[in-house]
Amino acid sequence: xxxxxxxxxxxxxxxxxxxSGKGGTGKTFITVNLAKAFCxxxxxxxxxxxxxxxxNVHLLLDKKPNHDLEAILSNECSIEDILIPVSERFxxxxxxxxxxxxxxxTPYQLLGLINAMDDIATRPDILLLDTAGTISAGELQLxxxxxxxxxxxxxxMLSLQDAADYIHQLYIHHHIQxxxxxxxxxxxxxxxxxxxxxxxxxxxxxxxxxxxxxxxIPKDECVIKSSMCKHINPKIxxxxxxxxxxxxxTEKLCxxxxxxxxxxxxxxxxxxxxxxxxxx
Numbered sequence: 092x093x094x095x096x097x098x099x100x101x102x103x104x105x106x107x108x109x110x111s112g113k114g115g116t117g118k119t120f121i122t123v124n125l126a127k128a129f130c131x132x133x134x135x136x137x138x139x140x141x142x143x144x145x146x147n148v149h150l151l152l153d154k155k156p157n158h159d160l161e162a163i164l165s166n167e168c169s170i171e172d173i174l175i176p177v178s179e180r181f182x183x184x185x186x187x188x189x190x191x192x193x194x195x196x197t198p199y200q201l202l203g204l205i206n207a208m209d210d211i212a213t214r215p216d217i218l219l220l221d222t223a224g225t226i227s228a229g230e231l232q233l234x235x236x237x238x239x240x241x242x243x244x245x246x247x248m249l250s251l252q253d254a255a256d257y258i259h260q261l262y263i264h265h266h267i268q269x270x271x272x273x274x275x276x277x278x279x280x281x282x283x284x285x286x287x288x289x290x291x292x293x294x295x296x297x298x299x300x301x302x303x304x305x306x307x308i309p310k311d312e313c314v315i316k317s318s319m320c321k322h323i324n325p326k327i328x329x330x331x332x333x334x335x336x337x338x339x340x341t342e343k344l345c346x347x348x349x350x351x352x353x354x355x356x357x358x359x360x361x362x363x364x365x366x367x368x369x370x371x
Contacts (some may be wrong), residue, residue: 104215107344108141108237110222111244112253117275118243121308121337122221123151128334128341129217130180137174137215138183139208141233142223144194146186152177156185161193163207164200170207182214196229205236226260235265241305245276246286255293258300268300273340274307283307306340308333 109125111118126136140148149156158173175183187193196204220237223230234240240261244254261267272290274283287304294300311333 104137104218106218106220106236106238107241108220108222108234108239109241109243110234110257111224111242111250112255112257113250114224116224116243116245116250117308118224119147119151119221121243121273121275122219123148124333124337125341126181126217126219127178128338129219129345130178131338132341132345133180134216134345135180135214136182136217136219137211138177138181138219138221140184140186141220141230142194143186143196144223146188148183148221149175149185149188152183154183154185159185159187160204161187163204164196170210174211184208194223194225194227198229198232201229201232226257231261231264235261235267239271240267240269241271241273242302243273243275244286244290245274246282251286251289252293255290258290258294258302259298262298262300270300270302271305272302273305276310277307278309280307305343306336308336 109118109122122138126138129136138148140146142148143160146159154175154177156173156175158168160173162168162173163170170184173184175185177183220233222234242254242258244250258267258270272287274286277283277286283304283306287302290302294302309332311331
């Protein structure tokens with residue numbers, strides 16, 4: 092692993108991929124509110140919608156992008172042109188909506204998108220990747236490039252099995268061993284522990300994988316009440332259990348040292364990763 096000086100560490104964004112084994116886990120909702128919680132702690136955040144074919148982060152944030160990542164591929168505009176400000180410290184990069192070909196990008200195209208992001212490399216303290224939740228090669232490559240991976244699961248057995256398969260694929264093909272776990276829609280801390288045990292069992296205790304619980308999010312009436320506005324406003328729902336849980340998670344992450352750093356800018360070690368796997 093490459094060593095960084097303290098000065099380099101200070102300028103390198105923390106890159107966190109948020110993923111899940113299937114849809115319906117609340118992954119994108121959680122990612123958006125993680126971004127907001129990081130901002131409240133004084134962090135500058137860029138959220139990249141990594142679902143290139145059916146992007147929906149802009150829908151949750153009630154934004155209407157004029158351009159998306161397709162415009163980068165076609166050289167119509169720069170990354171600066173598609174960057175959408177959400178708040179003073181929070182910006183987002185929209186993926187592609189209703190564009191099937193965007194979900195099947197080649198490694199070369201993916202590399203081009205990530206390289207384009209070097210133009211804004213000094214802006215964020217944290218880059219959040221909201222992934223598509225598929226098991227495609229491109230999706231796994233994008234996740235493998237992140238310094239940290241958060242897996243969102245629910246008590247649903249299908250969610251757990253899909254997450255176990257997802258983790259296993261990342262381990263087999265990209266040698267990823269450490270995962271942070273968010274248990275969503277849980278009753279209590281005890282259920283979170285049961286989820287962790289089940290997931291370990293499904294993956295196999297003989298595999299050298301670390302599942303570190305980041306926290307659990309209980310079922311929350313405030314989430315149901317705010318469904319029309321897509322995301323919870325903490326000023327409207329200051330007692331929301333979801334808001335409190337997510338705030339605690341970001342505080343925990345901010346206290347922990349970064350596990351791996353970018354090689355340079357936001358490209359981090361993605362270029363090296365593709366070189367090793369594609370022989371570029």
